[in-house]
């Protein structure tokens with residue numbers, strides 16, 4: 270059911286990943302654990318299996334956003350690396366991800382040693398990624414089909430929260446589920462580009478906020494999709 274690549278292909282893709290890591294270094298990513306996670310995750314396997322394969326495989330390791338089905342896209346490798354770096358992840362931390370998509374960011378977080386909880390509102394993507402991640406060896410993430418605005422109160426609090434879709438505002442439920450001292454990365458804005466915010470919770474109701482520039486995401490939509 271999922272695309273399989275030959276051993277020779279694997280070798281080729283390893284080389285391509287090394288080059289991608291060099292590009293990310295040049296763009297300013299410094300955290301060696303983040304870079305080594307990106308070097309390990311086989312991004313070429315995460316795309317929509319129904320799209321034109323050869324073209325996508327060719328682009329798998331260029332710094333581009335690409336289709337993953339259900340009208341959604343996998344984030345740019347730089348965006349994934351940037352958000353992951355800003356989260357300052359330590360092994361064993363509980364990380365809540367909003368917007369599982371194809372699971373690429375989830376896999377990077379797993380490579381960082383995080384205990385990942387991830388929510389997806391599109392049923393088709395959720396169903397596919399739930400099978401796909403263990404299929405390529407990424408087990409242990411708690412994947413849920415639901416509305417990311419609500420978070421996962423049953424597993425809170427989280428050390429870190431990463432939102433991988435553009436939100437119109439900072440959802441209160443998510444802030445409530447962050448540990449004191451915890452960090453949340455969330456792109457805010459409803460236009461073509463969003464402002465990346467890094468929040469750090471200082472006490473039950475307060476947080477510091479830092480703006481980290483403009484990024485492009487698909488929108489964080491309300492409620493589950495139903496299909």
Ligand code: SAH
Nearest residue numbers: 368370371373374389390416417433489490
């Ligand atoms: N982290 C993903 C990025 C996918 S794009 C990856 O690496 O592939 C953002 C994802 O957020 C899409 O799959 C979209 O369906 C999902 N999404 C949008 N609104 C959501 C919401 N309210 N709750 C959960 N997921 C949502």
